[in-house]
Amino acid sequence: MDLTLKIWRQKGPQDKGQMVEYKVTDISEHMSFLEMMDVLNEGLVAKGEVPVAFDHDCREGICGMCSLHINGEPHGPDRGITTCQLHMRMFKDGDTIYIEPWRAKAFPVIKDLIVDRMAFERIQQAGGYISVNTSGNTQDANAIPISKHNADLSMDAAACIGCGACVASCKNSSAMLFVSAKVSQFALLPQGQIEAADRVRNMVKQMDEEGFGNCTNTGACEVECPKGISLENIARMNREYLKASM
Template structure:
């Protein structure tokens, strides 16, 4: 496939930034979206140009690092995936693809497509944990009976990987879906229920900070 990529380029947090056009050819439909960007960056480096900065890590849909706004949609046109799981078969030959970073005040751009998502980390630090006495007398978690329904709901909440798509998509850039998931994954289980009230107050307070 031959494509035209319109990519947000921004040197640093203070730079105004702009969209830059990059033609790319011979793109295989079997490539992942990030592999396609790898090919583009190789071409740019070979020409002595600055490669496009973008976040990535596991490339397996687990870490939530590869967060891109593609053609006006978080993670692109596919559903229930992250950017690294998006494949080029979702696009057609001759397409123009707009690639931008998350657009939210809480996620300032560091460079190009890389944003600072430490706001999520601050929310987690405020209460996304269970205080445990690890002096040797801690009760075995398996000794606490938990219904399958509660365990399933807690697991569904824990499936949130903190990619930030909810914030980037929301017109108000609200992190409530993220906070709700992180609060629920503990509150639904007996181990986390003890600190449930304190946890939600602290995390919501940090979210609103």
């Protein structure tokens, strides 16, 4: 298929940037979206132009690196997938595709389609951990009884790969779904109880300091999340926060 691409090009963090139009031809419907981007870049390199910079790593939907805003949606029009799992069969011959970086003040553009997601790392460092003695006498995790229900919910929350699609899809650029997944995965387990109050307070404080917006419960994040993280996690984080504040 032949496609028209409108891609955000920005030389560096200080550059103003603009949308630039490209044409790609003979794209197979079996290609992944990133393979289509590779074809585009090979063409650009052959012409002596600078290839389009975009984040990618595992290309199997588990690393959370790929981060393209495609035709107005993070990770494109399909559901429950990352950009690397998006196939070109989702598009038609002659389509025009808009490709943009995640847009949020807390995710500044580094180059072209690559954004700096260190804000998520700093939120994690503020409390997304548990204190475990790993000096050789670590307690066997299976020795601690955990209800199946909570273990499942915790596992669901832990599926978050921190890609930032929640922020990108939110009209408020809120990071609540990400932070709530990280808070929930520990809040649901006995190992997470000791630091529970400090964790939620510190992570929410860091989230606010990073400049993410306020959640207004539109639910867009849940729909666009490649890992199906539920809004129930945000409600749980709100409860945890209220509990910690009392």
